[in-house]
Amino acid sequence: MRKSLLRMTLRQLQVFRAVCASRSYSRAAEAMSLTQPAVSLQIRQLEEQVGLPLFEYVGRKLYLTEAAESLLQASGDIFDRLDSLEMNLSSLQGSLRGELRLAAASSIQYVLPHLLAAFRQRFPEVSFHVEVASRAQIIQRLADNRDDLVLMGLVPADRALEFFPFLNNPIVAVAAPDHPLAGQQQLPLSRLESSTVLQREAGSGIRKACDEFLQLKRVHLQQTMQLGSTEALVQGAIAGLGVALVPGHAAAPYIRHGELVCLNVVELPLMRSWCAVHARGKRLSPVAEAFLGFLREERALIRRLAEPFEP
Structure with a gap:
C-alpha cells in the first residue's frame, strides 16, 4: 500500500464525501460547518495523498474524476465498517x-x-x-x-x-361515493373497461402489477388517466375523475371518512x-x-x- 494513503484522515474523507454529494465546495462547506478555504485545503491535501486530481470543472459544473469514483466507493466501505x-x-x-x-x-x-x-x-x-x-x-x-x-x-x-x-399489500378499486359504479354488487372486472381508470405512471410497481393482472384477465381499459403518485390517484378519485387502482393502505383513511368507496369488484383486491x-x-x-x-x-x-x- 502507498504510504501516502495511510496519511488520509477520516475528516478528509468526510469532507470529500460532502463535496461528492453536493457537487459544490461552498455547499459542502456549509454542510460541514467549515469555511470554503478549509474545504479546498482538505481536498488539496487528499489529492496529494492520492496522487491524482479528484474533481474537474466543465463549464461551471463540478465532476468526479475516475480517481474520485474509486475513492468514493472505498470511503463508503470504510464508513460502513x-x-x-x-x-x-x-x-x-x-x-x-x-x-x-x-x-x-x-x-x-x-x-x-x-x-x-x-x-x-x-x-x-x-x-x-x-x-x-x-x-x-x-x-x-x-x-x-x-x-x-x-x-x-x-x-x-x-x-x-x-x-x-x-x-399484505392489497390493490383495490376506489371511486367517489357518487360514481355510477358505487354501491353496485359483484361487479366483474370487465366493467372497468367502460369507465375512466386512474393509473400510476408506466414503470411504477403498482402500474406494473395492475397491467399484468388486467392482461391476465383479458381486460382492456378504454379510458385511462395517468397521475404521478399514489396520493394523486386517491385525490383524483375523490374529485370524481374516475376509478383509481391503489393500495388499500393509501385509500383506507378516505374510505373511513366517506370521501371514497371501495368498489365491489369480484376479482379484487389484487393481493400483493x-x-x-x-x-x-x-x-x-x-x-x-x-x-x-x-x-x-x-x-x-x-x-x-x-x-x-x-x-
Whole structure:
C-alpha cells in the first residue's frame, strides 16, 4: 500500500464525501460547518495523498474524476465498517445503537412510520434515514448498494436479491361515493373497461402489477388517466375523475371518512406483499439484522399496526 494513503484522515474523507454529494465546495462547506478555504485545503491535501486530481470543472459544473469514483466507493466501505463497528460495540454493551438506512416505495409510507415506531420502542437508540422513492429509483439504489434494506412491493426477478414478504399489500378499486359504479354488487372486472381508470405512471410497481393482472384477465381499459403518485390517484378519485387502482393502505383513511368507496369488484383486491429486500450476499449491519428479525418475528404486531389502513 502507498504510504501516502495511510496519511488520509477520516475528516478528509468526510469532507470529500460532502463535496461528492453536493457537487459544490461552498455547499459542502456549509454542510460541514467549515469555511470554503478549509474545504479546498482538505481536498488539496487528499489529492496529494492520492496522487491524482479528484474533481474537474466543465463549464461551471463540478465532476468526479475516475480517481474520485474509486475513492468514493472505498470511503463508503470504510464508513460502513465503522458504522458496523459502532453497532457491534453497542451490542456488546447490551444495547443496539446506530442508523437504519431504508429506501421505500411511496405507497408504503402510510404504514412505515408505525413500523419504525414499534421497532424503536425495542431499540430506542436506533435512528432512521428513510428515502421514499419511485420503483426505478429504488432498483437503482439496490444496484448502488446505497441502503441497508429496501421496502418494495414487486421484487425484480432478474436480479440477485434476497427478499422477505412481511405484510399484505392489497390493490383495490376506489371511486367517489357518487360514481355510477358505487354501491353496485359483484361487479366483474370487465366493467372497468367502460369507465375512466386512474393509473400510476408506466414503470411504477403498482402500474406494473395492475397491467399484468388486467392482461391476465383479458381486460382492456378504454379510458385511462395517468397521475404521478399514489396520493394523486386517491385525490383524483375523490374529485370524481374516475376509478383509481391503489393500495388499500393509501385509500383506507378516505374510505373511513366517506370521501371514497371501495368498489365491489369480484376479482379484487389484487393481493400483493410488501417485501424487505437486499442484494444477495450483502453483509447486513446489526441494526438491519435486528429490523429483519423484527419483521419476521412480529407478524401479528405488524398486522395490528396495519389494520387502521385496511380498506
